[in-house]
Amino acid sequence: MKQIFIKNGEKVSHRPHLQLSKPLKDGDYGLIFNDNTFWREQRRFALHVLRDFGIGRPILEHTIMDQATAVCDYIRSFNGKPIEFTQVLTTAIGNVIYQLAFGKTVDLNSELILGFRNKLLETTLFFAHPLGFLCELWLPFRFLDPLFGGIYSKTLKLHFEMVDFMNQHIKEHRETINFEGEPRDYIDAFLMEQKKHNNLAETPEWSDKQLCAAIYDLFSAGMETTSTSTRTFILHIVRNPDVQKKIHEEIDREIGKDRAITMADQTKLPYFTACLQELQRISVILTLNLQRITNEDMNIDGYSIPKGTYIIPQFPSVHVDEAVFPVLLWYQIAVDNIIYQPDPHNFDPHRHLDENGNFVKDDRITPFSIGKRACLGESLARMELFLFTATFFQHFEFIPEIDGEIPSADYEPGLIKSPKVFKVRAKERH
Numbered sequence: 236m237k238q239i240f241i242k243n244g245e246k247v248s249h250r251p252h253l254q255l256s257k258p259l260k261d262g263d264y265g266l267i268f269n270d271n272t273f274w275r276e277q278r279r280f281a282l283h284v285l286r287d288f289g290i291g292r293p294i295l296e297h298t299i300m301d302q303a304t305a306v307c308d309y310i311r312s313f314n315g316k317p318i319e320f321t322q323v324l325t326t327a328i329g330n331v332i333y334q335l336a337f338g339k340t341v342d343l344n345s346e347l348i349l350g351f352r353n354k355l356l357e358t359t360l361f362f363a364h365p366l367g368f369l370c371e372l373w374l375p376f377r378f379l380d381p382l383f384g385g386i387y388s389k390t391l392k393l394h395f396e397m398v399d400f401m402n403q404h405i406k407e408h409r410e411t412i413n414f415e416g417e418p419r420d421y422i423d424a425f426l427m428e429q430k431k432h433n434n435l436a437e438t439p440e441w442s443d444k445q446l447c448a449a450i451y452d453l454f455s456a457g458m459e460t461t462s463t464s465t466r467t468f469i470l471h472i473v474r475n476p477d478v479q480k481k482i483h484e485e486i487d488r489e490i491g492k493d494r495a496i497t498m499a500d501q502t503k504l505p506y507f508t509a510c511l512q513e514l515q516r517i518s519v520i521l522t523l524n525l526q527r528i529t530n531e532d533m534n535i536d537g538y539s540i541p542k543g544t545y546i547i548p549q550f551p552s553v554h555v556d557e558a559v560f561p562v563l564l565w566y567q568i569a570v571d572n573i574i575y576q577p578d579p580h581n582f583d584p585h586r587h588l589d590e591n592g593n594f595v596k597d598d599r600i601t602p603f604s605i606g607k608r609a610c611l612g613e614s615l616a617r618m619e620l621f622l623f624t625a626t627f628f629q630h631f632e633f634i635p636e637i638d639g640e641i642p643s644a645d646y647e648p649g650l651i652k653s654p655k656v657f658k659v660r661a662k663e664r665h
């Protein structure tokens with residue numbers, strides 16, 4: 236993987252052109268499927284904004300901490316009755332992108348973000364529909380829509396409802412922005428940059444179309460991936476009560492119950508950090524990674540790959556390879572050195588700890604992909620996963636919906652590896 240995506244990174248840095256970009260976005264706009272002349276600059280710009288709001292002014296860390304506290308209040312309101320997390324996590328995690336894009340959040344009980352997410356998921360599904368495949372071959376196949384029950388028109392309708400929503404925000408921002416002050420959010424930062432480029436609102440790179448498509452992509456790439464990872468983490472921990480016990484012991488010992496957990500606490504929680512790395516090893520959230528296309532001829536290990544070949548990095552081929560990640564029987568280490576049992580499908584955080592209990596970062600675990608088109612939101616996603624889940628386990632013990640019935644680790648078929656709906660009960664710990 237490293238040989239292809241890092242050593243030869245430049246040759247595989249492009250994305251294939253999507254035929255559907257034309258009717259959906261009026262061209263190659265956005266941050267994900269843009270194979271245009273300006274993707275590098277727009278990627279750099281997006282990373283810069285994320286860094287500014289994440290580190291320069293830690294607005295996003297505060298938003299995540301507030302949302303984590305709000306979710307804890309929501310969990311408390313169930314008084315130990317079973318909870319299903321999809322709606323609340325979608326809204327809380329969607330709120331982080333909402334803050335980034337629009338400079339505000341919505342109430343956790345609002346259905347707005349959930350509705351938004353459902354539209355996004357439905358739109359994405361069209362790409363896996365037979366008519367979607369046909370349209371990618373030749374766009375005029377879209378005229379066969381009536382034969383397919385109107386799915387193309389329905390997708391377009393949902394898509395443009397979201398586009399209208401974003402354009403409305405862009406309009407409001409343009410009316411209220413203070414060009415002399417600090418940007419409130421992504422839209423402000425973009426409009427300021429647009430102005431610096433002599434108000435090139437009509438040129439592709441700094442156009443409103445690019446801004447709208449970029450925000451759209453931040454939601455579609457950053458919301459379902461992160462909320463599903465968080466749900467999957469809760470599932471693994473409920474399925475492994477011994478792991479949960481150790482998490483509680485570590486949080487109680489290092490942080491206690493009375494203060495909010497911040498990113499600065501991560502180094503104090505090596506066991507918990509190992510659990511998160513194990514989550515990312517075992518559950519690569521995209522069942523099929525995003526495509527790249529070779530922009531030069533390549534030769535890998537004697538195989539020649541011509542320019543224009545689609546390639547897809549599939550990280551589970553490393554993450555769940557028995558030879559790479561054997562089960563580590565921790566309790567036997569002291570006695571017998573290390574004993575291997577080839578079962579990389581076990582959730583086992585001890586793989587990521589040394590004999591002194593220190594966390595060991597593993598470069599073979601790459602849930603955010605590697606190279607020039609690796610996930611743009613990696614630091615934000617890592618911050619969300621840590622702060623949300625550590626705060627939940629600081630306050631609650633999660634147990635199966637029915638005593639003794641461990642929730643299943645089955646997944647829904649789809650582009651995102653999402654656990655089948657499960658419920659758990661939460662016991663307040665303090």
Ligand code: HEM
Binds near residue numbers: 267452610
């Ligand atoms: C657990 C959460 C997440 C996971 C597992 C994840 C994973 C990925 C992966 C595997 C890719 C494909 C990279 C490739 O082509 O090789 C990707 C791309 C991308 N991700 Fe994420 N992601 C997550 C969260 C986020 C967040 C929070 C954001 C932004 C707010 C985000 C924004 C993006 C964007 C814009 C791209 C396209 C980058 C490009 O083409 O240059 N992601 N992500």
